[in-house]
Amino acid sequence: MGDALVVLVFLAVLFGGVYWYASYSTRSGKELDENNNFIPDSWEKNFSWFFSAKTLIMLVVGIAIGFVLAKVIG
Numbered sequence: 001m002g003d004a005l006v007v008l009v010f011l012a013v014l015f016g017g018v019y020w021y022a023s024y025s026t027r028s029g030k031e032l033d034e035n036n037n038f039i040p041d042s043w044e045k046n047f048s049w050f051f052s053a054k055t056l057i058m059l060v061v062g063i064a065i066g067f068v069l070a071k072v073i074g
């Protein structure tokens, strides 16, 4: 279960980093964002689902971390 925890924490950091970078790069003007939703327009073509499901994805990863953590500690 320890390995699963490492993978899940890695995913949470990775996804969090991607969401953070999307917001950062559009706010700072590094990426084009003509529709002003803080997602680089070049990413939206293929990965809009990843941003629409942001809350769900982070919730699922968070619950999974909590579940595995409880198994590891308990």
Ligand SMILES: [Ca+2]
Pocket (backbone or CB within 6 Å): 032, 033, 034, 035, 036, 037, 038, 039, 040, 041, 044
């Ligand atoms: Ca956009």
